[in-house]
Amino acid sequence: MKVRDVMTTPVVSVDAEAPISLAIRLMLQKKISGLPVVDPCGNLVGVVTEGDFLRRAETGTQQTRPRWLEFLMGPGVAAEEYVHSHGRKVSEVMTRTVKTVDEATQLTDVVALMERNHIKRVPVLRGKKLVGIVTRANLLRALVSYMHPASAPAIGDAAIREAILRELNSETWAPVATVDAIVRQGIVTLSGFVLDQRQREALKVLVENVPGVKAVRDDLVWVDPVTGTTIKPEEKEAMRTRH
Template sequence: MRVRDIMTRPVFTLQPTDPVEGAAALLADRGITAAPVVDDRNRLVGIVSEGDLLRGRVPEDPTAHLRIAPKPPSHRPHLVAEVMTREVVTAWPLEDVADVARTMLDRDVRSVPVLDGGHVVGIVSRRDLLRSVLRTDDVLAHEVQQRLDAYAGGAARWTATVTDGVVRVDGSLDDEAERRVVEILARTVPGVATVEVRATVG
């Protein structure tokens, strides 16, 4: 499964000159954990997460450990450019989802912008990854069958069954080229682990 199969789009983005309060409102209103920061040409320059916005803005309880309250910061950030993370973990549309998931866990990030030609075309969150993994076999079989039937012009030429994310396609094929097409169609369904085309040629 590829990143383009599960990424969220369109992407809600921010610019470096946007106010911090506006960034916080965007994340809260849209129910997202982070937003890419782009320049005027839609090129990625950073990312703002909930953690970035909260850092240094929540006052400590001065009585928590019987210590003196810390002095307030001399400068409270006002612009996105002042709080955004500049070293951003990114992905690309044809990257394997398993590789992205591994990177997100290793780097402890919750959202990864997807770039194509340097431009932001999508974003992958841990929620997207979970949604693709936790789909039932029945849902996968239904979606695979729909794509195969649509390719066949509405005719039921193949039957798709799914067990533990593994798709099995039975039926008949015109040639080996069509076998490859059928396999690719099945693989494009988010949540499919692998595909076995058992259909016969001829």
């Protein structure tokens, strides 16, 4: 899936020369935590977020440091912080270095970009023009669409088991040699043993994601590789219905 499939367009943006009060009102009205900032030609020049208004002179939250520390840091840092806490225009408080993507970018790359830079939104550009934005909410909506697909035709037990075994063989963590899956009317019974309890949960999740599975019964035994102790699943957790 690509950015063009999930991005929000048109984008709510704010002009770089607009007063910060306008940016704040837009964020409150639209219930969003950040805005792309554009110039009169519609080119992206920055981003302004709630975080840019945390340290403001009006609320008495501006950055304060001991004199000796300000001396060591030099006047430039203090001057920059003063502009940020006292500036009246969006251009004076916005973040100028912005991570962007284009419409053909894969969502996997967008997620990696968000994680790597600890950001919640990524503007989408066509050349220099702002044409959309991808936020975490966009990604959640895309996820929901995948989790509630259109009704699929019924799948036989043999086909379900074949799909499960195929998935098991594709995962490096899966104990293929010690686990089996029996399917009866869409209900899968996992039997055999695992050497790590985390494999038990992963196996159940893997099976639940196979089309046609109605429920998973856990008959797996955990064998402690050090002591040889065997532990069966608790009865209340043995059966899990797929939602």
